[in-house]
Amino acid sequence: MGPMDLRQGIGLRRLGTTTDEFQQDLLSSLYYRRGTTVESASAHDAYDALALTVRDRLADRRARTAAAHYASNPRWVYYLSAEYLLGAQLEQNLLYSGTGEVAAQAVKALGRSLQEIEDLDVEPGLGNGGLGRLAACLVDSMATRDIPAVGYGIRYDFGIFKQSLENGGQAERPDDWAFQGNPWEFPAPDDRQTVGFYGHTEPIAGSQTRKRWVPGEIVLGEPSHMLVPGYGTETVNIVRLWRARGSEASFDLSRFSAGQYAEAVQEAVRAENISKVLYPDDSTELGRELRLKQQYFLCSCSLRDIIRRFRLRNSDWADFAAKTIIQLNDTHPTIAIPELMRLLVDEYELDWDQAWSITRRTFAYTCHTLLPEALETWPVHLFERLLPRHLEIIYLINLLFLREVEARFPGDNDRLRRMSIIGEGDERRVRMAHLAVVGTEAVNGVAELHSKLLRETVLQDFADLWPAKFQNVTNGVSPRRFVKLANPRLADLITEGLGDDGWLNDLERLAELESLADDAAFMERWRAVKRANKVDLAAGDPDSLTDVMIKRFHEYKRQQLKLLHVITMYQRIRQNPAGDWVPRTVLFAGKAAPAYHAAKNIIRLINAVGATIAADPVVSPYLKVVFAENYNVTLAERIIPAADLSEQISLAGKEASGTGNMKLALNGALTVGTLDGANIEIRARVGEENFFLFGLDAYQAAEVQIRGYNPREHYEWDTELKAALDAITAGRFDGAGRELVDSLLGWDEYLTLADYRSYLDAQEEVERAWRDPARWTRMSILNTAHSGFFSSDRTIADYAARIWRVAPVTVPKEDQ
Ligand code: OAK
Numbered sequence: 001m002g003p004m005d006l007r008q009g010i011g012l013r014r015l016g017t018t019t020d021e022f023q024q025d026l027l028s029s030l031y032y033r034r035g036t037t038v039e040s041a042s043a044h045d046a047y048d049a050l051a052l053t054v055r056d057r058l059a060d061r062r063a064r065t066a067a068a069h070y071a072s073n074p075r076w077v078y079y080l081s082a083e084y085l086l087g088a089q090l091e092q093n094l095l096y097s098g099t100g101e102v103a104a105q106a107v108k109a110l111g112r113s114l115q116e117i118e119d120l121d122v123e124p125g126l127g128n129g130g131l132g133r134l135a136a137c138l139v140d141s142m143a144t145r146d147i148p149a150v151g152y153g154i155r156y157d158f159g160i161f162k163q164s165l166e167n168g169g170q171a172e173r174p175d176d177w178a179f180q181g182n183p184w185e186f187p188a189p190d191d192r193q194t195v196g197f198y199g200h201t202e203p204i205a206g207s208q209t210r211k212r213w214v215p216g217e218i219v220l221g222e223p224s225h226m227l228v229p230g231y232g233t234e235t236v237n238i239v240r241l242w243r244a245r246g247s248e249a250s251f252d253l254s255r256f257s258a259g260q261y262a263e264a265v266q267e268a269v270r271a272e273n274i275s276k277v278l279y280p281d282d283s284t285e286l287g288r289e290l291r292l293k294q295q296y297f298l299c300s301c302s303l304r305d306i307i308r309r310f311r312l313r314n315s316d317w318a319d320f321a322a323k324t325i326i327q328l329n330d331t332h333p334t335i336a337i338p339e340l341m342r343l344l345v346d347e348y349e350l351d352w353d354q355a356w357s358i359t360r361r362t363f364a365y366t367c368h369t370l371l372p373e374a375l376e377t378w379p380v381h382l383f384e385r386l387l388p389r390h391l392e393i394i395y396l397i398n399l400l401f402l403r404e405v406e407a408r409f410p411g412d413n414d415r416l417r418r419m420s421i422i423g424e425g426d427e428r429r430v431r432m433a434h435l436a437v438v439g440t441e442a443v444n445g446v447a448e449l450h451s452k453l454l455r456e457t458v459l460q461d462f463a464d465l466w467p468a469k470f471q472n473v474t475n476g477v478s479p480r481r482f483v484k485l486a487n488p489r490l491a492d493l494i495t496e497g498l499g500d501d502g503w504l505n506d507l508e509r510l511a512e513l514e515s516l517a518d519d520a521a522f523m524e525r526w527r528a529v530k531r532a533n534k535v536d537l538a539a540g541d542p543d544s545l546t547d548v549m550i551k552r553f554h555e556y557k558r559q560q561l562k563l564l565h566v567i568t569m570y571q572r573i574r575q576n577p578a579g580d581w582v583p584r585t586v587l588f589a590g591k592a593a594p595a596y597h598a599a600k601n602i603i604r605l606i607n608a609v610g611a612t613i614a615a616d617p618v619v620s621p622y623l624k625v626v627f628a629e630n631y632n633v634t635l636a637e638r639i640i641p642a643a644d645l646s647e648q649i650s651l652a653g654k655e656a657s658g659t660g661n662m663k664l665a666l667n668g669a670l671t672v673g674t675l676d677g678a679n680i681e682i683r684a685r686v687g688e689e690n691f692f693l694f695g696l697d698a699y700q701a702a703e704v705q706i707r708g709y710n711p712r713e714h715y716e717w718d719t720e721l722k723a724a725l726d727a728i729t730a731g732r733f734d735g736a737g738r739e740l741v742d743s744l745l746g747w748d749e750y751l752t753l754a755d756y757r758s759y760l761d762a763q764e765e766v767e768r769a770w771r772d773p774a775r776w777t778r779m780s781i782l783n784t785a786h787s788g789f790f791s792s793d794r795t796i797a798d799y800a801a802r803i804w805r806v807a808p809v810t811v812p813k814e815d816q
């Protein structure tokens with residue numbers, strides 16, 4: 001009997017769809033589940049009651065999904081990710097359950113507006129940036145595409161800090177996102193797992209390969225899950241999040257009784273620290289250990305859960321890979337590879353070769369970077385202490401792998417050294433990316449250029465050995481969240497233009513807008529939508545060109561290049577106040593890693609420049625710099641619809657893909673950008689005449705570096721560049737930015753000065769286009785029209801067909 005039959009079998013009523021029925025259930029949630037009355041309900045009671053009522057509307061679909069998946073015993077996709085940036089849940093779940101309108105009516109009974117309640121919705125802070133938001137878009141699209149899938153992650157207490165500005169610089173505070181509870185979460189204590197750390201291994205009599213691992217510390221993993229509904233379909237998948245807990249034995253009752261309160265709980269505290277924060281500072285040995293502990297915790301809990309689920313329906317290990325595909329979201333979950341080997345060999349007693357064959361066919365790996373500093377390696381001695389059995393397994397994997405290389409390239413010792421999973425430097429280290437390539441069936445980059453550069457540079461030896469293993473899957477974004485929810489005005493206009501809203505899960509249909517790109521009435525409305533969004537954002541004059549750079553702060557992304565442009569504009573306007581200047585609002589938002597001083601200095605300089613301009617009566621009518629604090633998914637959803645210009649100005653070859661670039665183009669912002677990441681594919685689709693290109697390409701950039709780059713040449717030669725840098729050095733912006741100038745003139749790792757003039761030229765082209773509103777509007781419409789490819793639904797279709805080889809499972813509608 002499946003869950004669907006269960007509900008009907010016990011005569012449970014079906015939840016109603018009318019306003020009255022919804023209101024009844026809302027009042028019932030308030031009364032019975034929050035334990036309060038309308039008269040005494042706080043705003044939070046109202047929020048929670050509404051969330052529970054909406055969640056209930058998805059529960060049926062979830063039960064039917066589980067039943068349908070169980071019955072068809074498909075190949076499941078398991079997505080392992082250290083980060084999820086799911087965004088606010090209430091509005092999304094109202095949309096995906098089709099209850100937005102009835103809810104808006106029903107909440108009146110609580111004496112509150114829907115908007116007021118939505119404002120209380122706190123987004124789960126479980127990620128840092130692009131990788132985490134991509135994971136959220138992909139799970140959305142897996143559900144929308146009816147792919148049986150579970151996302152696994154960690155339920156961090158503090159997944160990301162709250163950013164504020166103090167004296168113009170970034171200050172960090174903890175973001176206790178679940179402080180008020182999280183009504184979207186279902187605890188699942190029955191599926192709790194036990195995870196070991198430290199200890200030693202012992203031989204097992206009569207076996208060469210099997211070992212017994214005797215851990216020195218045991219931690220519990222407690223799961224809970226959040227619902228991930230598909231749009232326009234019945235499927236509701238889940239994201240399962242693990243939280244670390246000390247076992248009962250970790251509480252020392254006798255010490256507590258003796259008044260040693262801190263000592264009594266120290267073991268439990270140590271256990272719970274595993275899910276305390278995302279990416280704990282790894283500048284200390286303890287920090288590094290905690291990171292690896294976290295990664296293993298995620299993988300060990302998830303793999304045991306995956307195996308448990310497999311065994312519900314299957315009994316033969318030979319079927320495991322046919323029923324299971326585990327996608328590794330970058331290298332953070334790579335320890336899952338030796339962990340699966342350990343489970344299969346040591347615990348389930350498979351022989352090594354069979355276990356290895358299963359493992360290799362079960363995993364696939366997505367790489368999200370090219371930056372060498374982001375390619376993880378762990379000291380061998382750390383592994384030895386924390387995960388002794390895994391290190392033995394990695395050694396054996398490596399030995400057999402290097403034999404394979406030796407057989408293909410006899411005598412090429414250099415190659416063996418380069419490819420080894422163990423790096424032999426001053427300190428021997430485990431190279432997680434190598435392990436990830438060796439232990440998986442497919443490896444992909446996240447945009448065409450990125451995948452190509454992976455094959456040509458960091459993973460070249462591996463691509464030589466296994467060319468067929470390497471693929472590209474270009475990233476995408478959810479059109480539901482980033483158009484429909486974020487930009488309802490534009491969504492309505494598009495729906496009107498196309499005649500229906502089918503584009504929301506068939507985004508290539510946006511191409512039909514092309515025929516409206518010259519329609520004067522439509523263009524007028526398109527402009528009006530953008531203007532209204534700017535009024536809502538209230539960042540600056542809605543008639544000014546809203547120029548946005550929203551992303552993590554990193555030198556490779558080159559916020560400093562944007563800033564040099566701003567300083568040059570400031571100087572130009574001051575020199576010629578009567579000039580015909582295009583008014584601009586330049587909006588920055590983004591967080592810097594707390595220990596990344598250079599990035600934090602750039603934030604400081606942005607705010608100092610902004611203050612100087614704001615205080616200058618000559619320049620301020622034309623130029624305004626805004627820094628929006630605490631960039632997160634919710635803030636992105638407010639800024640993106642209001643953007644005219646999208647800054648995608650990373651040094652070519654450094655940004656793996658970018659996804660903000662897609663969201664902005666989709667919302668009709670024009671891009672000024674380099675030939676980097678997915679910018680290249682955006683430009684190819686929207687048309688080069690509708691994209692402002694500048695700068696060196698990835699090969700030219702590499703050549704400049706090889707020939708010996710001297711940033712000072714640009715400084716000496718370009719008088720405006722010199723003036724901008726000199727103004728910083730002279731302390732014109734409250735003394736901020738001198739270290740930046742030193743690094744730019746000293747080595748300028750990301751070729752900021754080399755691209756400066758080309759960037760300024762592109763910005764002049766931007767202003768020429770802006771002065772012709774009809775031209776700009778046409779370009780804007782065409783950007784939206786040709787961004788359909790960048791739906792994460794397409795990304796998932798690519799993964800499903802080319803990497804996972806899985807088919808959708810249709811969840812039947814409930815009998816009426
Ligand atoms: C985070 C940690 C380690 C390695 C990579 C990341 C990461 O966030 N990478 C970003 O992933 C996005 C999704 O694929 C890309 O769009 C960004 O270009 C990339 O920087």
